[in-house]
Amino acid sequence: MDGFLGRYRNLSVLVIVIMAQLVLLAVQVKNNQDVRLIRVWAVTAITPLARVLEGIRANTFGLAGEYWQLIEIRSQNQTLKADVDRFKLENQYLKEELATAKRVEAMASFVQRNPNKTIGARIIGAGAGMNSKVVFIDRGSTSGVLKGMPVITPDGIVGKVTASYPTGSQVMLITDPTFGCGVVSDKSRVHGTARGQGNNQLLVDYIQNEQAVQVGEIFYTSGDDRIFPKGLPVGPVRVSREGKLFKEIYVAPAAFEKGLEEVLVVLEGVHQQILELSQITNVGPEAKPMAPPLPDSVALPLDATPKQNPNQRFSTEADRLVDRYKAIGEQQGLSYGNGGRVPNFNAPVSPRVAPPKAAPTAVPPVKPNPAGSAAPAVVPPKQ
Amino acid sequence: MPSPEYTEANYVEGRRRKSSSSSFRPIVFFLVPLFSVLLDIFLPRFVESARTLEFPLLITIYFSLMKRQPIAGVAIGATIGLMQDSLSQQPLGMFGIVKTIVGYFAASVSLRFDVNNPALRFMLCAFFFVFHQFFYWVMVRALLGQVPNINGLDELVRALLNSAVALPLFFLLDKLREDGS
Numbered sequence: 280m281d282g283f284l285g286r287y288r289n290l291s292v293l294v295i296v297i298m299a300q301l302v303l304l305a306v307q308v309k310n311n312q313d314v315r316l317i318r319v320w321a322v323t324a325i326t327p328l329a330r331v332l333e334g335i336r337a338n339t340f341g342l343a344g345e346y347w348q349l350i351e352i353r354s355q356n357q358t359l360k361a362d363v364d365r366f367k368l369e370n371q372y373l374k375e376e377l378a379t380a381k382r383v384e385a386m387a388s389f390v391q392r393n394p395n396k397t398i399g400a401r402i403i404g405a406g407a408g409m410n411s412k413v414v415f416i417d418r419g420s421t422s423g424v425l426k427g428m429p430v431i432t433p434d435g436i437v438g439k440v441t442a443s444y445p446t447g448s449q450v451m452l453i454t455d456p457t458f459g460c461g462v463v464s465d466k467s468r469v470h471g472t473a474r475g476q477g478n479n480q481l482l483v484d485y486i487q488n489e490q491a492v493q494v495g496e497i498f499y500t501s502g503d504d505r506i507f508p509k510g511l512p513v514g515p516v517r518v519s520r521e522g523k524l525f526k527e528i529y530v531a532p533a534a535f536e537k538g539l540e541e542v543l544v545v546l547e548g549v550h551q552q553i554l555e556l557s558q559i560t561n562v563g564p565e566a567k568p569m570a571p572p573l574p575d576s577v578a579l580p581l582d583a584t585p586k587q588n589p590n591q592r593f594s595t596e597a598d599r600l601v602d603r604y605k606a607i608g609e610q611q612g613l614s615y616g617n618g619g620r621v622p623n624f625n626a627p628v629s630p631r632v633a634p635p636k637a638a639p640t641a642v643p644p645v646k647p648n649p650a651g652s653a654a655p656a657v658v659p660p661k662q
Numbered sequence: 663m664p665s666p667e668y669t670e671a672n673y674v675e676g677r678r679r680k681s682s683s684s685s686f687r688p689i690v691f692f693l694v695p696l697f698s699v700l701l702d703i704f705l706p707r708f709v710e711s712a713r714t715l716e717f718p719l720l721i722t723i724y725f726s727l728m729k730r731q732p733i734a735g736v737a738i739g740a741t742i743g744l745m746q747d748s749l750s751q752q753p754l755g756m757f758g759i760v761k762t763i764v765g766y767f768a769a770s771v772s773l774r775f776d777v778n779n780p781a782l783r784f785m786l787c788a789f790f791f792v793f794h795q796f797f798y799w800v801m802v803r804a805l806l807g808q809v810p811n812i813n814g815l816d817e818l819v820r821a822l823l824n825s826a827v828a829l830p831l832f833f834l835l836d837k838l839r840e841d842g843s
Contacts, residue, residue, distance in 0.1 A: 289732035293766045296740050297759055304755040304805060314754055321699075321748030328693075328700050336708075 382541055389433035389543075395508055396547035397431070398422055402539055403447065412455035412475065418544060419444045427506060429545045435512040435533035436460070436500060437542050448544075453481060453513075453532055461503030462513050462530075464496045468596075473498065473513055473530060480517065483528040488521045498530050502550050510551030603628060683730040684839045694835065695721050695742045703749055714820050716791065718742045720828045722761050723790050724835055726768035727777040739765025756805070760797045764790050778836075780829055787825040792817060 307313060390397055400418035405411060418424045420443045430437040430450045438458065442449040451458055458475040462483055469490045471483040483498060496516045502509030518529040604624065608615055611622045698717040705712035722742050726735035743761030747754045768790060775782055795817050802808050 292733045293736050296736050296762050300755040300758045304753055307753040317744060317754055318748040321745045324696055325700055328696055332700060332704055
């Protein structure tokens with residue numbers, strides 16, 4: 280036996296090793312479980328080496344990979360920066376377009392409601408000189424713009440055309456020291472003249488110290504200057520104090536608050552009713568229906584017409600007062616201008632009913648409320 | 663009459679071939695097979711095509727050829743095979759048996775050829791790879807009752823590829839030999 284093993288030693292070792300492994304296999308297959316010890320040895324031997332190899336890889340190939348990634352990221356970063364710059368420009372452009380669209384929408388809304396015949400224009404340049412208060416617009420005589428025409432925005436008056444050329448016009452702004460226009464306040468109905476000061480404020484001149492003008496009141500054009508139609512906003516009072524001869528009232532031009540880009544040139548002006556303070560925001564896209572009529576102290580609706588003149592519409596407080604006094608005289612059987620006793624002006628005035636023939640479309644009188652004022656009626660805008 | 667294996671000429675020839683067997687440091691014998699098994703499981707994590715390479719087999723062939731001792735080949739093949747089995751999901755012994763046989767035959771072949779010749783190394787590697795794959799297929803089919811999907815042409819290409827990798831690998835491993843040849 281020893282001789283055989285010695286003679287076929289190599290083959291014997293091979294067979295023994297293979298047999299041993301076959302037994303090992305058979306045991307595993309039969310018991311359906313591993314020989315855990317051998318696997319533990321193998322894994323224990325492999326793991327430290329694997330850790331070293333992974334460390335080498337991470338610090339060499341990984342570093343190289345990260346370096347290449349860094350180069351790629353740098354390139355991507357440059358591309359992204361260029362994209363961001365492009366998007367910023369696009370965003371700025373779109374914001375500008377949006378703002379323009381909003382302004383144009385507000386202006387279109389204003390033009391629809393505004394009885395004045397206007398034409399839109401864009402400001403294309405400012406006048407030469409440091410203290411210049413003139414601008415140039417892109418509408419000229421070929422578009423019907425003539426010297427002296429008022430220039431406005433939905434927020435207020437801007438100025439007037441001082442020179443008209445075929446393709447453009449020069450507009451003097453209301454802040455120019457030589458500019459002046461007639462104005463009236465919405466609350467106290469005080470008339471004055473707004474003058475430019477060369478800065479961002481207007482001085483309302485020729486108002487007596489005794490007259491009360493409060494800060495926050497809005498001045499409108501009065502139409503006295505024959506340039507601006509009545510009823511266009513000028514701006515709110517910022518300062519109101521007593522002066523030597525006249526009150527010193529400074530008004531901030533409302534048209535300049537949002538900057539000037541698009542304006543309207545009034546080709547044909549129409550005088551309008553001046554709104555109350557609470558209604559001055561009634562411009563722009565948020566515009567509500569036109570303002571209700573001014574409260575009538577005798578509780579007469581605005582559409583109710585007097586006996587004498589069925590077609591007459593009262594437009595001022597004085598007209599209403601005259602009508603009230605006439606009604607009181609008629610009630611008490613007195614006629615004015617003939618002497619005699621004085622009527623009792625404090626006596627209540629019964630509402631008059633318009634004669635059917637004279638005013639077939641008269642609105643029935645509105646029941647006065649406890650405050651003595653009529654319920655507001657909606658008046659359609661003048662077109 | 664003495665057996666031909668024990669004639670004086672054969673004895674002298676055997677001594678000569680034994681004396682020409684390469685020797686390595688123990689650390690090399692320990693680390694290189696370990697490293698080959700490690701590469702077998704490590705490289706495919708990053709390079710999927712590395713699954714084609716069979717580093718443990720190449721190391722088995724190299725050490726068996728260089729040692730020129732069938733028993734050493736058996737030991738090397740069995741150790742590397744069992745280690746490879748330990749890191750796989752199959753029962754221990756599948757790679758072990760196959761690589762044991764490869765190691766034995768590689769060592770036996772080295773007794774008759776000049777295994778330092780690169781062309782011979784290339785052919786031996788290709789042959790033993792095909793042998794390994796075929797025997798493994800037989801083992802899996804016979805012992806585990808499974809039918810591995812093996813394509814002959816693919817295995818041939820893999821054999822050539824492994825042989826191509828084996829040439830520089832063996833050249834590097836030659837530098838670790840103590841005789842320095």
